[in-house]
Amino acid sequence: MQRTLRVATALFIGWLAMAGAGVASAEVGTKTTADHSKFKELDKDFQSGPEVTKTCLACHTEAAKQVMHTQHWKWEFVNPQSKQNLGKMHVINNFCTSVQSNLKGCASCHIGYGAMTDKGVQNNEELVDCLACHDNSGAYGKPSGLGGNVLSKDIEAPPGSGNIIKGINLKKIAQKVGKTTRKSCGNCHFNGGGGDAVKHGDLDTSLEDPDEKLDVHMNSDGLNFTCATCHKTDGHQVPGSRYAPTAMDKNPAHIRGKADESNPATCQACHGQKPHNDKNAAKLNNHTNKLACQTCHIPAFARGEIATKMFWDWSTAGKRGEDGKPLVVKNEEGHAIYMGIKGSFEYKENVKPDYIWFNGDVKYTLRDEKVDKSMQPIYINKYLGSPTDGKSMIWPVKTFRGKQAFDAENKTLVVTHLAGADGTAYWKNLNWENAIATGMQTAGMPFSGKVDFIETISQWPITHMVAPKDKAVACNECHTKGGRLEGLPGIYVPGRDGIPLLDNGIKLLALLTLLGVLGHGVLRIFTSKKH
Amino acid sequence: MSEQIYIFKIFERIWHWGQAGLIIFLMITGFEVHGLYSNFGFEKAVNLHTIGAWSLIGLWLFAIFWHLTTGEWKQYIPSTKNVMAMANYYLFGIFKNAPHPHRTTALTKHNPLQKLAYLFILVCVGPLIWATGWLYLFYDQWVAWGLAGSLSLNVIALGHLIGAYAMLLFLIAHVYLTTTGATPLAHIKAMITGWERVH
Numbered sequence: 001m002q003r004t005l006r007v008a009t010a011l012f013i014g015w016l017a018m019a020g021a022g023v024a025s026a027e028v029g030t031k032t033t034a035d036h037s038k039f040k041e042l043d044k045d046f047q048s049g050p051e052v053t054k055t056c057l058a059c060h061t062e063a064a065k066q067v068m069h070t071q072h073w074k075w076e077f078v079n080p081q082s083k084q085n086l087g088k089m090h091v092i093n094n095f096c097t098s099v100q101s102n103l104k105g106c107a108s109c110h111i112g113y114g115a116m117t118d119k120g121v122q123n124n125e126e127l128v129d130c131l132a133c134h135d136n137s138g139a140y141g142k143p144s145g146l147g148g149n150v151l152s153k154d155i156e157a158p159p160g161s162g163n164i165i166k167g168i169n170l171k172k173i174a175q176k177v178g179k180t181t182r183k184s185c186g187n188c189h190f191n192g193g194g195g196d197a198v199k200h201g202d203l204d205t206s207l208e209d210p211d212e213k214l215d216v217h218m219n220s221d222g223l224n225f226t227c228a229t230c231h232k233t234d235g236h237q238v239p240g241s242r243y244a245p246t247a248m249d250k251n252p253a254h255i256r257g258k259a260d261e262s263n264p265a266t267c268q269a270c271h272g273q274k275p276h277n278d279k280n281a282a283k284l285n286n287h288t289n290k291l292a293c294q295t296c297h298i299p300a301f302a303r304g305e306i307a308t309k310m311f312w313d314w315s316t317a318g319k320r321g322e323d324g325k326p327l328v329v330k331n332e333e334g335h336a337i338y339m340g341i342k343g344s345f346e347y348k349e350n351v352k353p354d355y356i357w358f359n360g361d362v363k364y365t366l367r368d369e370k371v372d373k374s375m376q377p378i379y380i381n382k383y384l385g386s387p388t389d390g391k392s393m394i395w396p397v398k399t400f401r402g403k404q405a406f407d408a409e410n411k412t413l414v415v416t417h418l419a420g421a422d423g424t425a426y427w428k429n430l431n432w433e434n435a436i437a438t439g440m441q442t443a444g445m446p447f448s449g450k451v452d453f454i455e456t457i458s459q460w461p462i463t464h465m466v467a468p469k470d471k472a473v474a475c476n477e478c479h480t481k482g483g484r485l486e487g488l489p490g491i492y493v494p495g496r497d498g499i500p501l502l503d504n505g506i507k508l509l510a511l512l513t514l515l516g517v518l519g520h521g522v523l524r525i526f527t528s529k530k531h
Numbered sequence: 532m533s534e535q536i537y538i539f540k541i542f543e544r545i546w547h548w549g550q551a552g553l554i555i556f557l558m559i560t561g562f563e564v565h566g567l568y569s570n571f572g573f574e575k576a577v578n579l580h581t582i583g584a585w586s587l588i589g590l591w592l593f594a595i596f597w598h599l600t601t602g603e604w605k606q607y608i609p610s611t612k613n614v615m616a617m618a619n620y621y622l623f624g625i626f627k628n629a630p631h632p633h634r635t636t637a638l639t640k641h642n643p644l645q646k647l648a649y650l651f652i653l654v655c656v657g658p659l660i661w662a663t664g665w666l667y668l669f670y671d672q673w674v675a676w677g678l679a680g681s682l683s684l685n686v687i688a689l690g691h692l693i694g695a696y697a698m699l700l701f702l703i704a705h706v707y708l709t710t711t712g713a714t715p716l717a718h719i720k721a722m723i724t725g726w727e728r729v730h
Contacts, residue, residue: 286671476573492685495566495573506696517707527626
């Protein structure tokens with residue numbers, strides 16, 4: 001009887017909680033003027049992604065056209081300063097190296113259906129994937145290996161293997177569309193580099209429901225920012241790309257109604273130029289002439305209890321276990337530290353960033369550029385800047401070290417064909433020569449057939465996971481010898497800097513003076529006794 | 532029977548000890564700001580150092596007023612007379628129980644060497660510390676004042692530090708020399724009570 005009562009109470013409390021949640025979501029729901037679940041156009045068993053898109057476009061007539069002009073669609077970005085042709089389609093990184101030749105897998109994060117290198121896909125509005133960004137149900141996702149297509153029904157892949165890939169109910173998702181959420185953006189951006197937290201260090205699934213300590217703005221019990229609150233999107237153009245970062249923002253805070261030209265995603269776009277107003281405000285506001293806000297306000301990255309990858313050595317890949325399958329070795333936390341298909345890794349949580357002078361210019365080492373092994377590590381992307389160029393600020397970065405395949409004869413970085421069920425994909429066959437030959441052929445690049453490995457570094461801006469102000473980096477973490485800014489040139493940091501000769505010289509001189517007067521005193525005592 | 536004369540007036544004594552305390556406090560906090568050791572923590576050390584500096588500036592305003600209105604500033608006018616005799620006394624005479632070459636009176640409180648030392652502090656070390664200290668304190672305003680192009684913080688900090696180091700050496704010698712009065716504590720007593728026992 002008592003047990004029944006307890007169960008009943010628990011059920012009642014559970015019901016109350018759910019009812020509460022229902023009320024809360026209804027309140028949020030009231031802010032939008034359109035409840036998509038009431039649209040008869042969406043009350044339909046959609047068989048494919050493009051079918052959903054077609055329905056969206058019936059009302060949102062310009063949406064796909066807008067999307068097709070974006071970096072999110074093209075995966076291309078021409079840097080306005082350096083004119084380097086960047087974006088996922090062109091850069092080589094030191095994670096899985098390139099999306100080229102691996103689109104079957106990588107395109108599951110493309111906001112379109114189908115292989116994007118295909119001209120037919122590039123201009124077909126119905127192949128824009130609205131749900132990738134606008135799903136509010138949290139259920140949307142595109143399996144890897146399908147070239148960016150979504151599954152509305154379960155399939156067996158490969159056929160006869162017994163391996164079932166789950167389909168999703170597109171009607172339910174289409175009826176629950178809305179503005180982008182942390183989760184909808186995070187579906188791709190939290191998983192960059194092939195897994196949760198792997199790539200950026202300041203973006204991972206802990207930001208889906210963060211507390212104040214993890215991110216003072218996105219705190220789901222507080223300000224509850226979404227990504228788009230800062231990355232204020234206009235006509236599907238999402239500002240704040242790391243391909244052309246704003247290192248120094250001297251603009252005032254944005255004002256509603258005013259045509260503000262500057263990047264809306266910077267701290268200054270809301271906080272302005274004099275953001276501090278309590279203790280030591282003048283001194284702290286003055287620090288903004290040399291320090292990016294992030295330098296003090298993001299004391300560490302990977303703070304959400306999910307470790308980020310810090311090092312990846314492809315050169316050790318290729319080992320198989322006793323069962324003949326690629327070997328996997330895990331550490332105590334369950335992270336794979338060795339995978340036969342990928343090599344060796346290092347993971348870290350709560351990582352103090354490195355600090356550099358950064359002026360917003362980034363120089364990429366693209367796949368047609370010569371690399372010299374004697375100069376390793378090679379910067380995959382070098383953040384440029386100096387203390388004297390008048391454009392640089394001190395920025396926190398994640399330094400990701402890698403060791404990856406390169407063409408030993410042509411001396412270029414290479415596109416590695418990793419994903420796929422074919423006879424050359426590395427993850428299936430563990431043969432570098434064949435995998436690179438296919439990768440380079442796909443990219444239209446020459447390959448000598450000689451493979452060697454080269455150490456590389458990629459730099460990632462640290463700009464998310466902003467801590468509450470009382471958790472900001474304290475003064476003495478930089479104003480000290482051996483502190484966070486140790487070795488950073490071109491700036492006098494009180495407490496860090498000095499002239500060792502002078503500082504040691506004065507100690508000696510003070511000691512000599514002390515000994516001198518003490519000697520004088522002793523002599524006085526001695527001689528006064530004699531007299 | 533020893534003779535006692537009244538040398539240091541009440542304001543002078545308050546000024547002296549206030550200044551002594553503040554200078555030692557500024558050294559403790561200042562050397563921490565420079566990173567020689569850590570005690571308060573950088574942030575607190577900077578704030579305390581700033582409070583100390585403003586307090587000393589306030590004290591000096593009173594002291595300058597007092598010196599000008601009482602004519603006591605004349606005590607610091609240097610003279611070359613007896614300088615060698617004083618040096619000779621400290622180097623040799625003091626060990627032979629020779630008579631002190633300077634006779635302290637209310638009108639000549641400081642011996643000629645003392646005058647020179649204080650004048651050096653007043654004319655060289657003081658202005659160096661004050662000028663660099665103010666610029667350091669108002670670093671935030673350099674751009675507004677048009678100084679950002681011509682000054683660099685490391686030069687200002689270096690000047691301030693050299694001044695501080697000079698004060699440290701002065702302090703060691705100064706404290707020791709207080710013991711060279713008629714009795715080892717005579718000078719200190721005079722600085723506390725105003726009354727000096729003369730030779």
